[in-house]
Amino acid sequence: MKHEPIKVTPHLFQLGTKSFPVYLSMGEHGMIIEGGTGPTFDIIVSQIDSLGIDPEKIRYIALTHSHSDHVGAVPRFKRRFPHIKVLGGSVTEKILKKERFLKDFLPADKMICDILMDKGDIHEMPPALEKYAFDIDQVVSEGEKIELGKGISWTVFNTPGHSPCHISFFEEKENNFAIGDITGYFDPEMDIFWPNYFYSLEEYCKSILRMMDIPGERILLSHNGAIETKSSSHLAKALKATEIYHKEMINRLDKGEPNEKVCRDKADWIVSIGALASYNVLLFLCDLLIKNSQKDRDKDLFNLA
Numbered sequence: 001m002k003h004e005p006i007k008v009t010p011h012l013f014q015l016g017t018k019s020f021p022v023y024l025s026m027g028e029h030g031m032i033i034e035g036g037t038g039p040t041f042d043i044i045v046s047q048i049d050s051l052g053i054d055p056e057k058i059r060y061i062a063l064t065h066s067h068s069d070h071v072g073a074v075p076r077f078k079r080r081f082p083h084i085k086v087l088g089g090s091v092t093e094k095i096l097k098k099e100r101f102l103k104d105f106l107p108a109d110k111m112i113c114d115i116l117m118d119k120g121d122i123h124e125m126p127p128a129l130e131k132y133a134f135d136i137d138q139v140v141s142e143g144e145k146i147e148l149g150k151g152i153s154w155t156v157f158n159t160p161g162h163s164p165c166h167i168s169f170f171e172e173k174e175n176n177f178a179i180g181d182i183t184g185y186f187d188p189e190m191d192i193f194w195p196n197y198f199y200s201l202e203e204y205c206k207s208i209l210r211m212m213d214i215p216g217e218r219i220l221l222s223h224n225g226a227i228e229t230k231s232s233s234h235l236a237k238a239l240k241a242t243e244i245y246h247k248e249m250i251n252r253l254d255k256g257e258p259n260e261k262v263c264r265d266k267a268d269w270i271v272s273i274g275a276l277a278s279y280n281v282l283l284f285l286c287d288l289l290i291k292n293s294q295k296d297r298d299k300d301l302f303n304l305a
């Protein structure tokens with residue numbers, strides 16, 4: 001089997017692929033964290049099977065946010081395992097209901113498929129579905145606990161900034177902190193961040209600062225897997241990387257460099273560290289970051305004290 005499931009802790013498994021992982025938390029019952037992607041659905045199902053876990057024991061899929069690479073397997077889970085309830089924040093629920101969502105989702109899921117084929121992680125497109133249903137079955141909110149039995153309980157936190165809808169999950173028995181994309185794209189091997197404050201720089205920094213007190217001993221990244229580190233130090237590093245990136249954007253624009261040039265430079269750099277999007281999407285996202293940097297340019301956002 002090419003993609004082996006990884007046992008992260010006694011109650012937690014990393015499934016999917018390294019670039020697009022999901023996490024399976026098992027108490028008496030199971031919860032999948034992250035909604036996966038269309039092309040990784042079959043991998044996830046075969047990993048659950050190889051672990052000998054009865055899918056009937058999996059009660060929930062918990063979504064961190066509504067981006068296509070974080071909800072893509074949901075319609076396939078709903079079809080194959082209709083007993084599994086989809087949990088998500090109220091803003092995610094609203095976004096997933098919009099007609100526009102599906103129009104944006106299908107090309108994004110195809111883009112992920114192309115990336116995975118390029119990496120040799122998969123060899124073909126999964127078949128299209130007749131119907132794509134993303135409905136949230138149960139809205140979860142700040143402070144709510146999701147109990148899985150055997151002492152495993154996940155707490156929900158609102159962490160907007162990367163997107164307006166982003167939420168994170170912390171499990172205190174094993175100190176696992178599923179932070180989704182709140183610290184952006186991070187490559188643990190290269191120790192490099194690409195900050196992703198696509199919704200708001202101010203909210204992004206506030207969410208990182210607010211989560212600094214969580215006693216996480218392990219970070220479950222939405223890309224590149226689980227990392228063994230105190231969550232407070234990962235978050236502090238992410239905030240610093242965000243400050244550096246933001247200041248670079250502002251300085252370069254202040255010196256008169258054209259937006260397009262800065263975006264192209266950044267997109268090239270992201271490709272060099274392992275992009276999970278097409279070049280045009282990267283250009284669009286880099287431009288979005290520039291706009292968000294300009295919006296909050298005079299705010300004091302990086303103060304750890």
Ligand SMILES: [Fe+2]
Pocket residue numbers: 065067070162163181
């Ligand atoms: Fe995202």
